[in-house]
Amino acid sequence: MIKSFTMRLGLILALSIATLVFLLTIALTSLISHRASDALEKEIGERLSTTSHQLADKLDFYMWSRYQEVQLLQGLDLEDRDETRRLLDQVQTNIPAFSWMGVTDADGTVVASTNGILEGASIAERPVYLEAQDAPFIGDVHEAVLLAELLPNPTGEPLQFVDISVPLFQDGSFQGVLATHLSWTWGKEVLEHFNRTLHEQVDDTDLFVVSGRDNVVLLGPDDMVGNPLPVSFTEGASVKEWDDGQDYLTGMSIGEGYDEYPGLGWQVVVRQPTAVAFAPVETLETRILWIGLLASLVTAVLGWLLASIVTRPLKRITETASLMEQGKANTFPHQSGIEEIESLAFALESLVTSLTESESERVHFEKLANRDALTGLSNRVALREQLNQLHASKEPYVFFYLDLDGFKAVNDTYGHAVGDEVLVEVAHRLQALPIEEVYPVRLSGDEFFLMFPRTERSTQQIREVGSTLIEMISEPITLDIVSVKVGASIGASIWSPPEPPHIAIEQADDALYRSKANGKHQLSFHESLS
Known part of the structure; x- marks a missing residue:
């Protein structure tokens, strides 16, 4: 009877020890895992948001450069059309992104242009002339109309342009318009460069440039270009379900222009499947969980072996564990002369050390999220x-x-x-x-x-x-x-x-x-x- 009672008591004590340590482990693991996951998710989201902001800035800076170059040509001598044509050809040679440049008279008839294209033709009904009679005009991406047959695209795809035009005045009198068509090929080249750089650092990402006018995808995966973006976003990072039924971590920024260039409100969107984006988070959570479970198993085995002699010391250990959970203690009491109890205390202390190291990892990730990687300054x-x-x-x-x-x-x-x-x-x-x-x-x-x-x-x-x-x-x-x-x-x-x-x-x-x-x-x- 006494032996049976002793065995039952040993089993009860062993299970009690295992349960207590397991619950403590789960509590600490849950806390550390939650905080580490939040820090990692925040850092990953900020990274995508920063990428979209950088691409938006690059697109706006490129447009600003072309905008400045067009404005510099407002001083053209309209009387010397041969010289005007020569200057336009020279600019196009130096900056091939200008697919076509032309000067009109006050009625909208082209009087000088690159390679003589459209000279004598009227563009009076085109926005590139109509919208630029009083102030500079910047038009969003559109397909070629008058130039579609005159400037065939070697790829066979429809030509797309971005318009920049400025009014021309002489002695305060309106003389015409300097109109230009920028080939949208430059935008595709910028996106391809960003995609290459991004894919070297981050797996399975997609980049989109979306019109701020009608929410149509201007650049991105081929099957989505020309169609409205299926999901709406606000600036920054967010998790949204797309039309393919998959959840994506998405970073979005809106181009706000650069210096005097007002911008076209292009939205730059970067997306990455959440399963890929948050894989480091899941790895960290799994690691923390396994550390906790392993420590619980070790403690349970020791508890089963030593249950008959640990009743009194166990109470002190349990009390210390409770104090450690509250932050009021950081080490377990040493039981001199009782080797088994010392082993138990050591196992529990190892558990706390492992979890503390995991907490240090969380702090490290939090620092990464708050520091500029290049300079070490705050971000x-x-x-x-x-x-x-x-x-x-x-x-x-x-x-x-x-x-x-x-x-x-x-x-x-x-x-x-x-x-x-x-x-x-x-x-x-x-x-x-x-x-x-x-x-x-x-x-x-x-x-x-x-x-x-x-x-x-x-x-x-x-x-x-x-x-x-x-x-x-x-x-x-x-x-x-x-x-x-x-x-x-x-x-x-x-x-x-x-x-x-x-x-x-x-x-x-x-x-x-x-x-x-x-x-x-x-x-x-x-x-x-x-």
Whole structure:
């Protein structure tokens, strides 16, 4: 009877130990897994959103470049048509993306054009003429009408153009229109380049460029081009079910133009099946679960073997485990002279160590989600979190919105590797600014953001801080193979909580454009502080 009772008691104690440790393991595993999964999903979503933003910026920058080139031709001598035709041919030779360029008279008749195409014909009914009589016109992607037969596409596909046209005036009198058709082939080339780069880093992704006018897919998988996008999105990252019944993690950005180019509102969408996107999350969750289950199994076996002598020490161990769950203890008590109890305590401590290491992995992934991979500075995600933390304070902050001057020339001349080294050095100089509590952020490309408490600084003192920063950045940067120099333009504003911070950020951005327009290499305050 006593032996039977002892065996039953041993079984009960062993099962109790196993159950207790299993529940503790499940609780800790669930907490760590949930937090790690959230951090990973956030980081993966931000990565796709950033990719779509970069492609939208690249498309807008390309259109801005062509827009500027067309505007430079507004000074054409309309009296000398041969010279006008020669200049147009020269521009087309240098920039083949211009499929056709032509100058009309005031009635819309083409008087000079590249290769003489459409000369003498009227385009008076075409938007490229009608919409550009008073102000520059930028038309969205459309198929060729008048030029379809004159400029056949070697691929056999219908020609598609983007229009850029500007009015021509002489002594204040309307003389005609400079009209251009940009081949949409350049957009396809940009998308293909992005696809190649993206597929080297991320598996199974699709890129779309969608018209902001009618939601039609302009670029993307062949079976979807020309059709409306089947799902609606808001900017940022989200999970949506598409028309194929599959869930995708999707990042979306809307092109907002560049400098004077207003943009066409193109939506750039990047999608990836959730099964692929969140595979690292599932791997991490599985690993954490197996660690917990293995630790539970080891503990149960030890409990079965030692149940007859662990009743009293087990109570102390259980109490300590409860305290550890609450964060009030971090080690188990050592039972001198009782080898089995020491083994049990060691197994439990190993479990906590393993789970703590998993927590460290979560912290690591969280840091990745909040840091710019190249410079190590905080990124947009970290900036939002920092502003949310400061929103309840009453202390005003100075915002600097900063853009590098001359960086594109360095990139174009020496390549992206040198450009990356320049960005890293600029980040170091931002961190070295002799201001307390300075918080530097890399937004994207060569755009940075800086904020620090205003304390009692006057507008003049803030301007002096900006001048110091411009001087620091303008110092030559000596690299292994070359010495380069860049400058900086800064827009400044003041954020006074609890005012929403995005207002002050937009004000600083507006002020940055003033610095650019006034000659660069300077700081401009928002007009509210001027």
